[in-house]
Structures are given as structure tokens and as C-alpha cells.
Amino acid sequence: MSGEVAAPPSPLAAIRAIALNTFREAIRDRILYLLLAFALGVIAVSRLLSLLTVGSEEKIIKDVGLSAISLFGVLTTVFVGTSLVFKEVERRTIYTLLANPVARWQFIGGKFAGLLAVLALNLGLMSAVLGAVLLLRDESPWPLVPAIALILVELAVIAAFALLFSSLTNPILAALGTFAVYVAGHLSWSLRLLADKVGSGLGAVLCEGLYRVLPNFDYLDLKASAVHGLPRPPGLVPAAAAYGLAYAFVVLVVACFAFQRRDFK
Amino acid sequence: MRGPTIGPPPPAAPPARPASGPAGAATAADPVLLLRRLRKGFKGHLGLGHRQALESLDLELRRGECFGLLGPNGAGKTTTLKLVIGLLRPDAGEVRLFGRSPADARTRARIGYLPENPYFYDHLTAEEFLDFYGRLRGLAAAERRTRSARALRRVGLEGRGRVALRKLSKGTIQRVGLAQAIQHDPELLILDEPMSGLDPIGRREVRDLILEFRAAGGTVLFSSHILQDAEMICDRVAILDRGCLRSAGRLDELVSSRIEGYEVTLRSAHPATLPGTVVARDGEHCLVRVADLQELGRLLAAATEERGEVTSIWPKRRTLEDLFLREIGRPPEERR
Numbered sequence: 001m002s003g004e005v006a007a008p009p010s011p012l013a014a015i016r017a018i019a020l021n022t023f024r025e026a027i028r029d030r031i032l033y034l035l036l037a038f039a040l041g042v043i044a045v046s047r048l049l050s051l052l053t054v055g056s057e058e059k060i061i062k063d064v065g066l067s068a069i070s071l072f073g074v075l076t077t078v079f080v081g082t083s084l085v086f087k088e089v090e091r092r093t094i095y096t097l098l099a100n101p102v103a104r105w106q107f108i109g110g111k112f113a114g115l116l117a118v119l120a121l122n123l124g125l126m127s128a129v130l131g132a133v134l135l136l137r138d139e140s141p142w143p144l145v146p147a148i149a150l151i152l153v154e155l156a157v158i159a160a161f162a163l164l165f166s167s168l169t170n171p172i173l174a175a176l177g178t179f180a181v182y183v184a185g186h187l188s189w190s191l192r193l194l195a196d197k198v199g200s201g202l203g204a205v206l207c208e209g210l211y212r213v214l215p216n217f218d219y220l221d222l223k224a225s226a227v228h229g230l231p232r233p234p235g236l237v238p239a240a241a242a243y244g245l246a247y248a249f250v251v252l253v254v255a256c257f258a259f260q261r262r263d264f265k
Numbered sequence: 266m267r268g269p270t271i272g273p274p275p276p277a278a279p280p281a282r283p284a285s286g287p288a289g290a291a292t293a294a295d296p297v298l299l300l301r302r303l304r305k306g307f308k309g310h311l312g313l314g315h316r317q318a319l320e321s322l323d324l325e326l327r328r329g330e331c332f333g334l335l336g337p338n339g340a341g342k343t344t345t346l347k348l349v350i351g352l353l354r355p356d357a358g359e360v361r362l363f364g365r366s367p368a369d370a371r372t373r374a375r376i377g378y379l380p381e382n383p384y385f386y387d388h389l390t391a392e393e394f395l396d397f398y399g400r401l402r403g404l405a406a407a408e409r410r411t412r413s414a415r416a417l418r419r420v421g422l423e424g425r426g427r428v429a430l431r432k433l434s435k436g437t438i439q440r441v442g443l444a445q446a447i448q449h450d451p452e453l454l455i456l457d458e459p460m461s462g463l464d465p466i467g468r469r470e471v472r473d474l475i476l477e478f479r480a481a482g483g484t485v486l487f488s489s490h491i492l493q494d495a496e497m498i499c500d501r502v503a504i505l506d507r508g509c510l511r512s513a514g515r516l517d518e519l520v521s522s523r524i525e526g527y528e529v530t531l532r533s534a535h536p537a538t539l540p541g542t543v544v545a546r547d548g549e550h551c552l553v554r555v556a557d558l559q560e561l562g563r564l565l566a567a568a569t570e571e572r573g574e575v576t577s578i579w580p581k582r583r584t585l586e587d588l589f590l591r592e593i594g595r596p597p598e599e600r601r
Contacts, residue, residue: 009401013400013403014400021389021397024388024393025386028388092380092382093384093386095352095378095380096378096383096398096445098373099352099373099376099377099378100373100374101371101374101403102370263353264347264352264353265307265347265353
């Protein structure tokens with residue numbers, strides 16, 4: 001029997017191990033395949049949709065393809081992400097996991113990294129199919145890459161929210177909360193409009209406050225400009241990516257604090 | 266940091282093992298675990314109501330001993346173990362694990378834990394599960410393979426590592442849980458109801474495993490309500506009831522060394538006239554219980570006088586079950 005002393009695991013090793021397990025769990029989940037098959041189906045038949053509508057076929061293929069990537073990415077994030085922490089607690093697998101030399105923030109970090117890896121793989125597959133459809137029509141898919149990259153950043157923000165809600169409540173409420181953030185994040189411009197209409201007072205302050213606190217997903221939405229080939233301000237993509245990643249980081253920190261204080265009865 | 270390795274049954278005397286390694290601030294003489302005035306309560310649903318799960322618990326666990334936490338359901342055993350591991354935070358009091366807080370992740374590298382009725386990842390096989398935990402414990406790939414195979418062999422699951430966990434029975438899952446608990450050769454094994462869900466053979470194997478672990482110098486803290494198992498493997502026990510410590514001490518002091526009377530089987534024509542209490546009778550043969558040595562002397566003298574025949578004399582010792590039932594049956598105001 002060996003009696004050698006193992007080095008204490010590095011923080012990254014624990015995060016990597018939990019991420020790998022999360023990735024394994026997700027890719028062995030049938031829901032993921034169902035969503036992915038549906039998304040790939042929509043992208044593959046986007047050419048048929050283009051025949052039924054008025055306008056440039058390529059643009060409609062790109063528009064439908066990018067929308068499908070975004071929508072199914074969000075659905076995957078919500079379905080997989082909102083149950084990640086809850087399942088560990090509900091099934092009590094977290095008892096033995098946290099009895100190891102693993103800090104709670106590492107657990108949240110690992111779950112996030114694993115989920116992000118699943119989303120990236122998902123996004124990569126969907127993008128590859130869209131790219132193949134475009135290449136078959138002698139259309140370059142490369143102008144869509146910045147838009148797809150920012151979809152991944154948006155999914156990272158939504159994944160962080162999904163983990164935060166999953167750390168606090170059950171999957172149904174977590175899914176509702178995450179969807180609410182997704183919708184509110186895409187309509188945050190309307191809060192500014194509302195604040196202008198209200199004028200002054202508590203309502204205006206509330207609208208302005210919410211506008212500033214909620215994520216601004218429009219900032220990360222380059223789909224229209226990518227489809228129509230519109231010019232973009234220089235530095236927009238890296239700035240938007242930095243904004244999204246910083247936002248996801250802050251939400252994850254909040255999730256870690258919430259999880260740190262939790263008792264496991 | 267490395268704890269005992271489980272192998273063939275070693276000699277009975279446990280060797281002293283020094284505490285060392287990254288979290289080894291404590292010396293070998295320090296207690297492995299110290300609980301001081303530990304209190305924990307839980308709020309009810311929607312924050313209404315309050316249930317006191319643990320009431321000012323003091324315990325000390327020494328290196329190399331096997332300590333049994335006994336009590337009926339709801340006594341506070343699992344709560345105590347969760348506080349020790351850091352899954353729960355105490356309302357008051359202190360937990361020192363190897364001289365440190367259990368919140369210190371490095372401290373937890375030195376323990377192996379098996380929860381009550383464990384459930385592990387459905388999507389993994391036993392080998393993948395152990396590999397995952399080996400990674401969390403910082404083991405290198407080759408070491409993970411070696412240790413996982415050894416742990417599975419030790420719990421009787423050799424050759425079943427590639428079966429998905431969802432296909433395993435409750436008892437087999439319990440064995441996988443034990444395998445993960447001993448995979449990294451921890452210094453302290455914390456087992457919550459380790460015998461539950463196991464058949465008699467499984468129970469025997471777990472008992473042997475615990476005894477081997479302790480004999481190799483490891484420390485064991487386990488909870489159980491199966492008193493027979495505790496009686497066979499524990500050095501010390503504590504009896505908890507409704508969050509209160511009712512009795513604690515060395516098992517031999519608490520139970521087997523106390524003679525609480527004698528049971529005498531004899532043949533007598535007039536058993537009703539004998540000193541003591543006749544507890545069973547079959548014709549002239551009867552079983553008489555006497556309280557102490559003096560009464561035993563009087564009984565033997567009376568039997569000799571009437572030319573009776575004494576068949577056997579058994580000192581009656583208090584069993585753990587007797588102690589347990591007496592402590593649990595005591596009203597709360599008589600606690601401690």
C-alpha cells in the first residue's frame with residue numbers, strides 16, 4: 001500500500017474536475033440532444049423558409065440561422081443551467097463533493113465552466129451547420145462569426161443567472177427567473193423610454209435604476225448588422241464582449257456569496 | 266497528511282501516526298476533532314417555527330480511536346456530522362477538525378465521508394466517479410487509477426467499476442460510497458449510518474473495513490442506531506437524544522464492566538422461598554435473578570440447605586442496548 005503524500009489540489013484542478021463532470025452530465029442528458037436536433041433541423045431547413053418569404057434568400061438563411069442559434073442556446077442554458085446546483089443538493093451528491101478539499105466558490109466556478117463548455121460545443125455545432133448551408137450557396141459564413149461570438153457571451157451572462165437562481169431556489173422558479181432576466185435584458189431600452197415618459201419621481205428613479213442594473217443584451221446583439229452587412233463602430237465587439245463577461249463575473253460572485261452562506265440540511 | 270492504508274488485517278495495536286502535511290498544524294497529541302458547546306437549530310417551513318437539533322454538545326475524538334455516535338432518529342447524529350464537515354454552520358460553539366475550522370478546505374483533504382443513504386451521479390460509472398473524486402483530491406492520473414481499483418477491490422466491487430451507478434443496488438451504492446471515502450487513505454473516516462441498506466454479509470465487511478482502518482492507525486467517527494455493530498467496533502460511544510448528549514465514555518466503562526446482578530439456574534423444590542426473583546420456572550428447574558454478590562451468597566446457602574442443585578451462575582452485565590434504552594427513556598429533566 002502506498003503511503004505517499006498527495007499535493008493539495010490547486011484551485012483550478014478542482015474547478016476543472018467539476019467542470020468535466022458537469023460537461024459529462026450535460027452531454028449525457030437527452031434534453032440537450034433533443035434541443036440540438038431541433039436547432040440543427042431549423043438551420044438546415046432555413047433555405048425552405050427563405051423560399052416562402054420575400055427578400056434575399058441568403059439574408060433570410062442567415063437571419064433564421066442566427067436566431068435559431070441564439071434561441072436554442074438560451075433554451076439549453078435555461079434547461080441545463082437552472083437544475084445544475086439544485087440537482088446536486090436535491091440528490092445530496094453535494095454532501096460528499098463538499099466533504100472534499102473543494103471551496104464552495106470552486107464548485108460554482110466548476111459548474112459555470114462546465115456549462116459554458118457545453119454551450120460552446122452546442123454553439124459550435126449549430127454554427128458549423130449554418131456555415132455549411134451558406135457555403136453550399138457560395139456565401140461566406142465568416143462575417144457571422146462576431147455575432148456568434150457575442151451570442152456565446154450573452155449565453156455566459158444567462159448561464160451565470162441560471163446558476164445564481166439554481167443556488168437559491170428550485171428549477172422551475174430558477175427557469176422563470178432566468179427567462180425573466182433574458183426578456184428584460186432585451187427590453188431594457190424600454191425602461192429608459194418609460195423613465196422619460198414618467199418624468200421624475202420614484203417611478204423614474206426605479207426605471208433608471210433597473211435600466212442600469214439589468215444586463216443590456218441589445219449591446220451584445222449583432223445579428224442584424226451581421227445579416228445585413230451594416231458597418232460597426234471599431235472596437236465594438238471586444239468592448240461588448242468585455243461588458244458581457246464582466247457582467248457574468250459579477251453575477252457569479254453574487255452566486256458564490258449566496259452559496260457560501262447556505263446550510264445543507 | 267496521508268492516512269492509513271487499508272490492506273490485509275494488521276496487528277491489533279494501532280500505531281501512533283504523526284499529523285503532518287499542509288493542514289497539519291496540530292500535533293499527534295491534539296484531538297482529531299473537538300466540539301465545544303455546539304448548538305444548531307433549524308427554522309421551519311417559510312421561516313416559521315424552530316427546531317433545536319443540537320443542544321450545547323461537547324465531544325473530543327482522539328487519534329486512532331473508533332467513536333460511535335448513537336441515538337434514535339432525530340437525535341442530532343447527522344446534524345453533528347454535517348457540522349463537523351462544514352455542510353452546516355453552527356449557531357453557537359466551535360468545531361475544530363485537526364485543530365482548524367472545517368471551512369478550511371485543506372482540512373477536508375484529511376477526511377473521508379460517507380453520508381447516510383448515499384446517492385451518486387447517475388451518468389457516471391463507479392470508475393468514473395472515483396476518478397472524479399480523485400481529481401478533486403489532487404491525485405495524479407496513475408495514482409487515481411491505482412487507488413480507485415484498490416478501493417473497489419477493498420469494498421468487494423472488483424470488476425464492477427464500469428457499471429453505470431444508476432444500475433447498482435442500494436447496498437452496492439453504499440459500497441461505492443465507502444470506496445470513495447477510503448480512496449485517498451484519509452486520517453479520519455466519518456460514516457453516517459454506514460451499515461444501513463446492507464445485508465448481513467455487507468455489514469460484516471463494513472465492520473471489518475472499519476476495524477482494519479482503525480488498526481492501521483486511522484480514526485473513525487460513525488453514527489448508527491444498530492447497537493450491535495457499535496458494540497463490536499467502538500472504543501467510545503456517545504448517546505444523543507433530541508439534540509442532547511445523554512451519555513458518553515469508553516464502551517467497556519459504560520457497559521461490560523458493570524455487573525448488575527447474577528442469573529442463577531438451579532433445581533429447587535421450593536423456589537418461592539429462595540432469595541432473589543424467580544424469572545422463569547419449569548417444574549423444579551428455575552432461573553433466579555439476584556441483585557448483588559451478597560444476595561448471591563444467600564441464594565447459594567439456601568440452595569445448599571434444601572439440597573438443591575445449582576446448574577449455572579451468570580454475571581449479568583449491562584449491554585449497550587440496556588444503556589441505550591435507559592438513556593433514551595429518561596425524561597428530559599434527568600439528562601446529563
